[in-house]
Amino acid sequence: MRADDVISCHVLVIGSGGAGARAAIEAQKYGDTVLISKSVVGKGGCTPMAEGGYNAVLRAGDSCVLHEEDTLRGGAYLNDPDLVQVLVRESPERFRELLEWGALFDISSDNFPAQRSFGGQRFPRTCYAGDRSGHEMMLTLLEHLRNSDVKILQEMAVLELLKEGDAVIGTVAMDARSGEMTVIRADCTVLATGGGTRMYDISTNSATGTGDGYALGYRAGATLIDMEMVQFHPTGAVYPYDVRGRLVTEAVRGEGGILLNAEDERFMARYDPQRMELSTRDVVARAIATEVEEGRGTSRKGVYLDVTHLPAKKIEERLPVMLEQFLKFGVDIRCEPMEVAPTAHHIMGGLQINPEGKTSLSGLCACGEVAGGVHGANRLGGNALAETQVFGKRAGESAGRAPSRQGRIDPLQLEAVENRVERFFSGTTPPWVVSRQLQKAMWENAGIFRTQIGLRDALKVTESLLDVPVCAVSSQNITECFTVRNMCLSASLVARSALLRPESRGAHVRSDVKQTWDAATSPYGHTWVSLASQGIMRQEVAG
Amino acid sequence: MRFRVYRTETGGDHRYDTFELDPPSGMTVLGALFEIQERYDESLAFRYSCRGAVCGTCAMLINRIPRLACRTQVHALVKGEEPIHLDSFLAIEQKEIDWDPSTEVLVEPMPHLPVIRDLVVDMDHFFTCYRQTDPVFRAAGPLPEEEQPMAQKEVEALEIYTACILCGACFAACPVNGQNLRYWGPAALAKLYRFHIDPREAGDGSRLATADVPDGWWACEFHGNCHRVCPKYVPPNVAIGKAERELRERKKES
Numbered sequence: 001m002r003a004d005d006v007i008s009c010h011v012l013v014i015g016s017g018g019a020g021a022r023a024a025i026e027a028q029k030y031g032d033t034v035l036i037s038k039s040v041v042g043k044g045g046c047t048p049m050a051e052g053g054y055n056a057v058l059r060a061g062d063s064c065v066l067h068e069e070d071t072l073r074g075g076a077y078l079n080d081p082d083l084v085q086v087l088v089r090e091s092p093e094r095f096r097e098l099l100e101w102g103a104l105f106d107i108s109s110d111n112f113p114a115q116r117s118f119g120g121q122r123f124p125r126t127c128y129a130g131d132r133s134g135h136e137m138m139l140t141l142l143e144h145l146r147n148s149d150v151k152i153l154q155e156m157a158v159l160e161l162l163k164e165g166d167a168v169i170g171t172v173a174m175d176a177r178s179g180e181m182t183v184i185r186a187d188c189t190v191l192a193t194g195g196g197t198r199m200y201d202i203s204t205n206s207a208t209g210t211g212d213g214y215a216l217g218y219r220a221g222a223t224l225i226d227m228e229m230v231q232f233h234p235t236g237a238v239y240p241y242d243v244r245g246r247l248v249t250e251a252v253r254g255e256g257g258i259l260l261n262a263e264d265e266r267f268m269a270r271y272d273p274q275r276m277e278l279s280t281r282d283v284v285a286r287a288i289a290t291e292v293e294e295g296r297g298t299s300r301k302g303v304y305l306d307v308t309h310l311p312a313k314k315i316e317e318r319l320p321v322m323l324e325q326f327l328k329f330g331v332d333i334r335c336e337p338m339e340v341a342p343t344a345h346h347i348m349g350g351l352q353i354n355p356e357g358k359t360s361l362s363g364l365c366a367c368g369e370v371a372g373g374v375h376g377a378n379r380l381g382g383n384a385l386a387e388t389q390v391f392g393k394r395a396g397e398s399a400g401r402a403p404s405r406q407g408r409i410d411p412l413q414l415e416a417v418e419n420r421v422e423r424f425f426s427g428t429t430p431p432w433v434v435s436r437q438l439q440k441a442m443w444e445n446a447g448i449f450r451t452q453i454g455l456r457d458a459l460k461v462t463e464s465l466l467d468v469p470v471c472a473v474s475s476q477n478i479t480e481c482f483t484v485r486n487m488c489l490s491a492s493l494v495a496r497s498a499l500l501r502p503e504s505r506g507a508h509v510r511s512d513v514k515q516t517w518d519a520a521t522s523p524y525g526h527t528w529v530s531l532a533s534q535g536i537m538r539q540e541v542a543g
Numbered sequence: 544m545r546f547r548v549y550r551t552e553t554g555g556d557h558r559y560d561t562f563e564l565d566p567p568s569g570m571t572v573l574g575a576l577f578e579i580q581e582r583y584d585e586s587l588a589f590r591y592s593c594r595g596a597v598c599g600t601c602a603m604l605i606n607r608i609p610r611l612a613c614r615t616q617v618h619a620l621v622k623g624e625e626p627i628h629l630d631s632f633l634a635i636e637q638k639e640i641d642w643d644p645s646t647e648v649l650v651e652p653m654p655h656l657p658v659i660r661d662l663v664v665d666m667d668h669f670f671t672c673y674r675q676t677d678p679v680f681r682a683a684g685p686l687p688e689e690e691q692p693m694a695q696k697e698v699e700a701l702e703i704y705t706a707c708i709l710c711g712a713c714f715a716a717c718p719v720n721g722q723n724l725r726y727w728g729p730a731a732l733a734k735l736y737r738f739h740i741d742p743r744e745a746g747d748g749s750r751l752a753t754a755d756v757p758d759g760w761w762a763c764e765f766h767g768n769c770h771r772v773c774p775k776y777v778p779p780n781v782a783i784g785k786a787e788r789e790l791r792e793r794k795k796e797s
Contacts, residue, residue, distance in 0.1 A: 040590070040666065043598040048708075102680020102741070104705050107695045114695075129702075135597055136705060140680070147679045177588075177659055206593040240569020242613075246595050325595065328614060329569055432581050473585045476660070 005182040006409075009034040009151070011399040012170060012186035014158050014213070017045025018134070018385060019368025020192030021141040022094075022392030023399070024150045027190065030400025034184060035145070036153045036173055038193075038479075042142040044208035045194045046369070047388060050134025051249035051321060053126035054105075054389075055382035056095040057088065058113060062123040064088045071383060074120040074280045075348075075376025076506035076519035078226060078526065083374045086355045087383065087390050094389035095127060103140040105129045116254045118381040120280040126382035131249050131321045134385060156182070157479035158212065160417050161189065161220040161364070162409055168220055168363040169407025172417050174482075179475025181418075183409060188363050188402035190395050191217060191351065195369035197230065198435075199491040200344035201443035202245035204233055210483050211490030213370035217351045218493060218531065223360040225372040225526040226349035227490075228498035228508045231379055232448050234284035236343025238302035240329060245343040248322060250381040252305060252338075253277040255318050259288070260304040260337065261296040267303075282378040282507045285342040289448045292341065304337035342448060346384065348375040348507065349497065352528070357395030360530070363402065367395035373526070377506020377519070424481040427471030431484040434465050438488055446495050451512040459495035462488050493529050500527040500536045544617060546575060547642050548587065549651040550661050557658075559640055560584070566617045572605055572650060573612035576662075589662040596774055599710030603662050604651040606644050607635050609712035611774045617648055630766035633721035653715040669711045672727045676735040676753060683745045697742050704737035704782065706775040713769035713779055725758040729769035729779030732760060736782035751790050760786050 010031030013024040021042065024035040038044055057067050067088045072079055099105065099113070105127050108114035117124040129136040145152075156173045162183070163169065170185040196211020197203040218224060235248040253259075259277050261267045271287040272279035279287075292301050307315055312334045315323055319333075326333045350372035357365040368388045375383060441461035445454035465488045470481045501508055503515050503524055517523065525537030544564055551557035562579045573591055580587050591601040594613050601612040606620060608627050619625055621644065629635065634654035642649045656664040713729035714720050720728050732754060739750035754760045763783045770778040 039592050039598075040600055043600045044592050049593050049595060049597050100682065102682075102738075102743070104698055104701055107693055107698050109695070111694070129705075132597070132706070135708065139705065143679045146674060147677075177663070206598065207591055241567060242569060242571045242574035243595070321597075328616070430581075430585055432585075476588055477585065 005180070006185060007034060007182060008185045010187050010404065011190065011396070011402070012036065012184050012188075013190045013192055013396070014171065015045065015192035015194060015368070016041040016154070017192065017194050017368060018047035018137060018141065018388030019194075019392040019395075020190070021138070021145050022389050023190045023192055023367055023396035025141070025144055025148060026393045026396030027400040028148050028150045032151070033149070034151045034153060034186070036156050036158060036184070038157050038176070038212070039155065039208050041152050041154045042138055044206060046206055046209060047134045047385065048138040049204075049206055049247070050385055051131040051247065052118060052251045052254070053116065053128035053133045053382045054091075054095055054137070054385040055118070055121070055125050055380065056092040056127055056386060057125060058092055058095070058115065058127070062125050066123055067125060070121045071380055072376070074380040075378055077376065077522070078229070078505060079376030080373035082355050083353070086394070087374055087387060090390045091386040094386070094393060098137060098140055098389070101140050101144050103129070103136055105133070105136065116251065117278060118250055118254050119275070119278045119284065120380045126254065128251065130317070131251050131319050137385060153182075157482060158216060159482055160413070161216050162413055163220060164407045164410065166221070166362055167405070167407070168361055169405065169409070172414060174479055176479045177476060179478055183414070185407055185409065187404045188365060188399035190357075190399045191364065191366040191370050192368045192392065192395070193370045195347045196487065196490045197344035197347060199438060199442050199487050199494070200447070201439040202236060203344040204236060204245055204247040210487045211347070212483060212486040213366070214350060214493060215486035215489040217359065217364070217366065217370070218489065218529070220364065221361060221531050222364060223352045223528050223530040224350060224493060225352045225528050226377070226497065227347070227372070227493045227529060228501055228527060229348035229377050229506060230344060230494060231281055231346040231348060231507050232285040232342040233345035234281055234288050234342050235305055235340040238300045238339045238341050243325070243329065246325070247343065247345070248305060248338060248340050249319070250281070252307060252319060252322060255307070255314065256310050257305050257307045259284070260306055261291045262298050262303070263296055265296070267291055267296070280378055281381065285448060286509065288340070289342055298339055300339055302339040302341040305340045306337040307333055308335055308337065346379055348372065348377065348379055353391070355394065356398040357391055358398055363405070365395040365399050367391040377508060421478055424470060424472040424478055427469040427481070429468050429470055431470050431477070431480045434468050434470055434484050435487060438462060438465055438491055442491050442494070446491070446498055449509050449511045450498055451510065452499065455495055455499050459492060459499065462492035462495055466492065496529055496534060497527045500534060544621065545647045546579060547640065547647055547649045548579065548662070550587070551658055552660065568618060570617050571613055572615045572617060572620075572648065573601055575617055575648070576612060576650070588660045597708060599708035602653055602710040602712045602715070604634055604653055604715065606649050609653055609715040609772050611710060611712070614774055620648055621645055627771050629716055629768045629771060630718060632716060632718040632768060634715070653711060655715050655717070655720045656711070666711060669714050669728070669730070672731045673709065673734065675727060676731050678734050678738065680738065680741070681744055683743060693742060701737055701741060704733050704777055707733060707777050708775055710774065712772045712774065716768040716772040718766050718768065719762055719764055723758065723762060726762045727754060727759050729783070732763070732786070733777055733779035733782045736786055739786065748793055751786055751793070754786070755790055760790065
């Protein structure tokens with residue numbers, strides 16, 4: 001066996017973003033905790049990139065009921081109501097905790113954490129640190145984490161979850177630089193691997209957003225729900241090529257930015273006259289895609305996002321990262337509009353969890369974007385950072401409370417992983433060739449507007465790409481081969497789930513299906529996929 | 544346009560590989576590295592994650608200046624736009640390769656840190672220096688029930704320093720770090736200063752005392768390279784200067 005290095009611990013956390021860091025901080029109260037990260041710890045994932053903010057009910061005038069209703073309505077009533085309730089009730093507590101740990105959020109004139117408006121919310125409840133909210137959160141969590149006894153393994157990719165019977169008992173991982181393998185045996189494992197919209201041609205995600213957690217969970221036998229629910233953020237950068245898809249934060253609209261088409265028309269009036277630019281993300285993304293498709297977009301297939309009517313000082317203070325990002329590419333957003341178009345942003349679906357963060361598999365918890373059910377069919381801006389903290393803590397606690405188990409590593413399972421590694425050395429196709437084909441197929445056929453024919457195509461492509469003999473030119477590229485396989489598998493789950501849902505709901509739009517119901521009266525519940533089965537739940541239609 | 548890229552194997556010798564690209568307008572050095580990887584050599588190793596100057600993993604030595612690859616555009620570079628002028632430091636002085644900055648882009652790993660492979664350096668030493676400052680918030684007293692009141696003005700004063708993304712560019716550009724392995728370096732000291740001025744902490748000078756050692760505050764020679772290369776405009780040199788002044792005053796008083 002080449003995986004001769006074995007680490008034993010009580011809790012293993014996979015992922016070092018907001019959810020993983022929070023889970024590890026909690027879990028280490030109960031026993032030895034190891035955190036493993038594919039990137040340099042805290043530098044991967046999407047938490048540090050999150051600009052907009054953190055939703056929490058803090059002020060008189062707002063209420064948990066209101067936040068809950070906004071979240072359910074925004075999620076087209078596909079959310080798991082129990083998870084929403086937990087999110088909303090515990091988010092303020094977790095936010096205060098971050099402040100106690102030294103996080104520096106903006107303060108309003110009443111000496112209270114400042115909050116701004118975000119899409120789909122009836123109260124301005126998004127707390128922020130300029131437009132670097134996630135970065136501030138991540139730094140605070142890392143400071144806390146480094147001060148704890150958590151053992152950190154970085155730049156190591158998890159190749160497979162190890163099982164004993166139906167239970168997850170740890171993992172086998174590989175050092176991304178040396179190619180050396182390590183077995184980690186754990187009483188309980190927390191998946192906090194984040195999302196996976198890198199499976200799309202245009203995406204806001206960092207390099208690590210490759211859907212590894214969905215694939216690991218699926219192969220281990222976990223149930224995943226609502227994988228068809230992919231959020232396309234309405235405003236991504238359009239040019240130059242290198243920053244294509246990069247997020248233009250919703251805070252731009254929250255602070256008063258308006259959307260204009262090439263004919264200088266404020267087109268949101270035709271799609272959602274009440275909420276206009278601050279409608280939910282699914283609605284705004286579809287509106288922009290429609291404008292472009294019908295010929296009212298810019299030559300670069302975008303629309304304009306304009307803040308030139310705002311005072312320059314406000315832009316400089318509230319949107320410094322955006323200002324700088326565009327200035328670098330020659331656009332001064334204080335005096336000219338940005339060009340934006342939708343970009344794949346967030347996967348609402350994921351491993352099914354209960355409010356304690358437990359998945360359908362014993363010994364496996366999940367939290368953050370890799371978990372499903374919290375956001376339903378569309379996520380509200382500001383709810384993801386809150387989710388990382390609320391469910392990170394809960395999953396860490398559940399894992400910490402898990403009984404110790406003397407899991408025995410199955411040599412056959414390790415051998416299978418080693419065989420996969422061997423095969424990559426005799427492969428023929430570079431991983432990037434596979435990911436390019438995948439991204440193109442997903443963007444074209446499993447994007448904002450979907451049809452059965454297109455989705456079948458996407459599924460066929462993803463499944464055939466899973467069989468392409470990917471090659472590793474050196475031991476350093478082996479983890480890339482595993483990653484690209486994970487991307488293909490996760491993408492196939494998205495396509496499969498999308499075919500299971502014969503309706504338009506939230507972010508999932510089937511332009512070939514006519515339906516007589518709206519979100520609130522839909523006869524359908526979650527879709528699910530697992531190794532054993534797949535389907536869509538039926539539900540009683542409310543009178 | 545030609546790219547001269549530093550290559551190495553662990554423990555082995557290094558060499559410079561040359562790659563020809565025809566970069567479109569707006570292409571960043573990171574984009575160029577992707578293209579080199581895809582068109583010429585898949586084995587080229589470099590770190591990156593967010594592609595948007597937030598994660599700080601793609602800092603490298605570009606035309607002998609530590610910069611973020613994702614934020615450096617190649618055309619601007621050869622045109623000499625946005626020049627950064629630095630006080631001389633080890634990496635600038637190295638003359639082993641000649642390159643023409645008006646037509647070529649020289650990409651090397653960050654100096655002052657051991658190279659793992661190609662453009663990937665071992666950041667352990669940098670993070671050890673950072674941890675040495677005990678960068679964990681310590682509230683002054685028992686926490687009040689409600690949020691701790693803090694004026695937005697105070698927040699803004701701190702934000703100058705919390706903007707740091709720990710990319711290590713300042714460490715790599717610092718002439719002192721190049722000579723003194725024990726020097727804590729600009730990023731760590733700026734972070735320490737951030738806690739010193741945090742009004743929610745005790746403000747009893749204990750943070751200043753942490754680095755009141757020869758290799759702490761006092762090793763800085765105020766070249767200012769740290770501030771000039773910082774992609775987030777953090778001024779560690781200003782923080783260090785203020786810390787030194789305050790320490791001197793405190794010592795005079797006592």
